[in-house]
Amino acid sequence: MRKALKEKIIEVCHRKIEQKGTNVGLSFYAFFANKNDDPExxxxxxxxxxxxxKLDHFxxxxxxxxxxxKL
Structure with missing residues (x-):
């Protein structure tokens, strides 16, 4: 996994946990804008x-x- 993607995922998870609590669920789409500007x-x-x-959707x-x- 690219370093930039890893950092983005951790940052988004941290922000969502702060906003909505430790029980918040995400899908991998949470790490991207509503437009597909980086398909790779x-x-x-x-x-x-x-x-x-092999994760569930959320x-x-x-x-x-x-x-x-851990990566």
């Missing part, structure tokens, strides 16, 4: 989320942050 990065995130980690932000921090 989106596919990298989707591949990691779906194929590598997962707890705390769980995602821990998984990405």
């Amino acid at each position: 990065l989106l596919m990298e995130a989707a591949t990691w989320w779906i194929l590598t980690e 997962e707890k932000a705390e769980k995602i942050k821990k998984l990405v921090s």
